Amino acid sequence: MKKFWLVLFPDTFLWIKNGQGIIYNSINFRHFTFCCSDDIKKLCDTIVDLDSLYSVEITDSLLCNKQVRQWVDAVTSMDAGVLIEQNGRNKKMVSYYPYLKIQDNKDHILWEHNLNIGGRIIQNLDELIFYINGSANGSDQLFRQTNYPLDSTMSLKFEQIESFVTKCRNGSISKITFVGDLLNYTDLHKLKKWIHTNDYFIHLVLLADDFQTDLTTSEWFSSERITVEIVINDYTSLDQLEYLEDFSDKVSWKFPINSVAQFESANTGIYEKELNDYDIIPIYNGRNATFFEAHVFMTKDEFCDLNLSRREVFINMALNINYFGKLTIMPNGIVYANVNREPLGNTDTPIYDMVFKEMTDGRSWLRIRDYEPCRNCLYQWLCPSPGNYELVMGTPNLCHVFSPAEKADKAVMNC
Numbered sequence: 001m002k003k004f005w006l007v008l009f010p011d012t013f014l015w016i017k018n019g020q021g022i023i024y025n026s027i028n029f030r031h032f033t034f035c036c037s038d039d040i041k042k043l044c045d046t047i048v049d050l051d052s053l054y055s056v057e058i059t060d061s062l063l064c065n066k067q068v069r070q071w072v073d074a075v076t077s078m079d080a081g082v083l084i085e086q087n088g089r090n091k092k093m094v095s096y097y098p099y100l101k102i103q104d105n106k107d108h109i110l111w112e113h114n115l116n117i118g119g120r121i122i123q124n125l126d127e128l129i130f131y132i133n134g135s136a137n138g139s140d141q142l143f144r145q146t147n148y149p150l151d152s153t154m155s156l157k158f159e160q161i162e163s164f165v166t167k168c169r170n171g172s173i174s175k176i177t178f179v180g181d182l183l184n185y186t187d188l189h190k191l192k193k194w195i196h197t198n199d200y201f202i203h204l205v206l207l208a209d210d211f212q213t214d215l216t217t218s219e220w221f222s223s224e225r226i227t228v229e230i231v232i233n234d235y236t237s238l239d240q241l242e243y244l245e246d247f248s249d250k251v252s253w254k255f256p257i258n259s260v261a262q263f264e265s266a267n268t269g270i271y272e273k274e275l276n277d278y279d280i281i282p283i284y285n286g287r288n289a290t291f292f293e294a295h296v297f298m299t300k301d302e303f304c305d306l307n308l309s310r311r312e313v314f315i316n317m318a319l320n321i322n323y324f325g326k327l328t329i330m331p332n333g334i335v336y337a338n339v340n341r342e343p344l345g346n347t348d349t350p351i352y353d354m355v356f357k358e359m360t361d362g363r364s365w366l367r368i369r370d371y372e373p374c375r376n377c378l379y380q381w382l383c384p385s386p387g388n389y390e391l392v393m394g395t396p397n398l399c400h401v402f403s404p405a406e407k408a409d410k411a412v413m414n415c
Contacts, residue, residue: 002060008081026310054095125171126325135181137209154331158187253278298399338364340391
């Protein structure tokens with residue numbers, strides 16, 4: 001009787017959920033799902049045992065089992081592993097299960113905090129988002145889904161901005177975003193001078209309705225570190241902004257949409273103006289859940305286009321890519337890790353206290369798909385991090401969930 005070693009490569013992920021399994025190759029981005037027969041389940045259980053070195057012994061008689069043979073062939077054909085005959089000459093390949101080890105977990109952070117040596121967690125701070133003022137054309141709802149000016153008469157003083165950034169100097173701040181009616185900001189002159197004397201990457205977000213041609217003459221576009229994002233609600237306003245074609249490398253466009261009709265209008269404007277750098281952002285308005293379900297929710301077929309690296313899969317397991325490292329400061333000085341969650345403090349609160357609070361008790365930076373129904377889904381760690389849509393819509397996920405009761409017609413389904 002011949003014997004073989006089936007060894008999975010360390011860049012291959014294997015997960016079992018409710019009688020079904022998935023194998024994902026993070027090198028070539030191929031994967032397949034399968035139904036777990038008793039024999040395949042035993043093989044998988046052995047493979048994921050850390051003492052097995054990501055391998056299992058298989059006999060030729062077991063390979064005569066059609067389902068097992070099909071499963072093994074699927075593994076090897078997508079370069080997720082290798083089948084090695086035990087013939088006395090071949091050596092068993094050494095491989096390791098892709099195990100995520102988090103050094104700066106909650107317990108470690110608390111331990112360092114109690115020893116008064118926890119200051120380095122501030123280095124997780126990467127981006128600051130300042131809502132400097134409101135706009136007559138703003139919204140107190142849309143900002144909960146994307147960076148969008150508020151409908152507010154409040155304004156954040158420049159001194160608060162400067163002081164807060166200074167207090168974050170021990171962080172790893174690489175980007176600062178300013179959102180609002182920039183040209184009507186009371187301390188615009190001070191802000192502009194400060195921006196041009198600092199080395200931060202600066203991103204400006206403003207509505208096309210608030211945009212004026214004098215922005216191009218105020219040297220905003222003179223620095224490679226400054227980019228401008230213009231939010232388009234009225235597509236006819238693109239006609240008044242044609243002069244920005246000379247600054248196409250500096251300007252990006254955002255199109256909020258809440259229906260198929262708006263999507264088509266945005267596409268028309270993008271095509272006619274030959275825009276290159278743009279985003280079409282679905283917006284939930286409380287009445288278009290059907291639109292989201294049809295055009296925004298992920299389907300199982302979309303997972304065939306996965307291209308996550310091993311590192312990106314690990315990131316999904318550990319932190320929220322949408323929120324991690326970001327603090328948002330509102331015109332009243334209140335500071336959030338996520339504007340849909342409770343505030344962490346205000347601009348007078350010590351930075352360390354807010355970062356520590358978020359890293360230990362917060363629900364934004366480290367919010368991952370470890371809850372129902374995502375924890376029962378094969379694509380749990382291949383799915384994008386939870387975002388604001390789920391919070392605004394009051395739903396745990398934005399997908400047509402892979403049902404555990406759903407059975408494949410075949411033992412193996414390739415993508």
